[in-house]
Amino acid sequence: MLRIREDKLSTIVFKPSAVARVLGAVALFFVALSTAGQLVKYLTGHDELMGLLSLTYVDDEWNLPTLFSVLLLAVASAFLAAVSVLARKQKDRDSWRWAMLSFGFLYLAFDEGLALHERLAAPLRALLGRSGESGPPTSYLAIRGLIAAVVLALLFSGFLRRLPARTRFAFLLGGALYLGGAVVIDALGVSWVVAHTEQNLTFVFIATVEEACEMAGVIVFIHALLRYLADTYGEVRFLLGEPREDARSRAVGA
Numbered sequence: 001m002l003r004i005r006e007d008k009l010s011t012i013v014f015k016p017s018a019v020a021r022v023l024g025a026v027a028l029f030f031v032a033l034s035t036a037g038q039l040v041k042y043l044t045g046h047d048e049l050m051g052l053l054s055l056t057y058v059d060d061e062w063n064l065p066t067l068f069s070v071l072l073l074a075v076a077s078a079f080l081a082a083v084s085v086l087a088r089k090q091k092d093r094d095s096w097r098w099a100m101l102s103f104g105f106l107y108l109a110f111d112e113g114l115a116l117h118e119r120l121a122a123p124l125r126a127l128l129g130r131s132g133e134s135g136p137p138t139s140y141l142a143i144r145g146l147i148a149a150v151v152l153a154l155l156f157s158g159f160l161r162r163l164p165a166r167t168r169f170a171f172l173l174g175g176a177l178y179l180g181g182a183v184v185i186d187a188l189g190v191s192w193v194v195a196h197t198e199q200n201l202t203f204v205f206i207a208t209v210e211e212a213c214e215m216a217g218v219i220v221f222i223h224a225l226l227r228y229l230a231d232t233y234g235e236v237r238f239l240l241g242e243p244r245e246d247a248r249s250r251a252v253g254a
Contacts, residue, residue, distance in 0.1 A: 016226035020219055021070065027215040030065045031208060034058040038204045043229065059207035065111060069211070072218040077102045079225045086233050097159045149179055170224030174217045181213025201230035 037053045048054065058065040076237055080102035087095035160168050189198075189206040196202070 014226060016223050016230065019226060020223035023219045024216075026068060027212070027219060030056070031212050031215075034065060034211075035204075035208055038201070038208075039062065042201050042204070058206075058211040065211065069215060070109050070113040071219075072215060072222070073105050073112060076218055076222050076225065077105035077109060079229070080105060080230055083225065083229060086229075094112065094159050094162065097156060100155075146183060149183075160246060164228070165223050167228045167231075170220055170227075174221035174224065175216070176218075177213050177220060178217030181210040181217065185210040185213060 032228050033056045037049070040049065041053055044230050046053075056065065057063065060066070080098055084095050084098035084102055087098055160171065163171065185206060189203060189210060192198075192203055192206055198207075222233045
């Protein structure tokens with residue numbers, strides 16, 4: 001995924017394909033671990049196993065899969081910020097759009113880590129005149145996701161057309177996976193809970209597919225972003241500490 005070159009410290013080199021493979025393997029591990037834990041829960045009747053089930057279930061908050069999802073979004077935000085800085089130096093008219101995307105991913109990271117969407121549940125129910133209802137809040141927040149998708153489509157249509165075809169396709173694929181999980185699969189899960197509650201393996205399957213799609217979407221996006229950095233700017237160096245005079249050039253490999 002990365003390596004430190006021979007000239008003692010200074011530069012780390014990322015390979016996009018290796019980064020994607022490692023992130024994908026970690027995501028698959030968490031999904032498999034979560035699924036195994038929930039199968040144990042519903043097939044054997046062991047609810048917690050000393051807290052391990054809550055610690056590994058992808059649809060719970062404040063646990064290991066949540067931390068991984070937050071890190072994915074934060075990494076995407078950091079790389080987008082790097083592209084924004086490089087684009088601004090070259091007086092690229094899309095530099096502010098890269099910055100906007102970076103802030104967007106940073107917000108998603110905070111939203112995931114602090115469960116902001118859960119905290120918005122009661123105010124949204126009150127706003128919609130349904131404050132007495134209980135159950136998952138995400139049915140209301142799906143509206144937020146759809147509105148955001150429309151706004152982004154309007155703001156970034158020209159930006160997407162100016163991207164290389166390979167990058168544009170990967171960005172759209174990543175976005176489709178993420179929104180498919182966060183909006184479409186989530187809405188399916190809410191409908192199931194309203195009819196059957198969430199204490200069953202069917203809901204576990206729906207929730208797992210939702211989280212897996214979100215993780216996959218961000219990983220596809222990160223891979224595309226690293227390839228774009230390599231293809232567009234040729235040589236990008238990530239330095240640790242002060243640059244050394246004898247340091248050789250480093251490039252992000254495709």
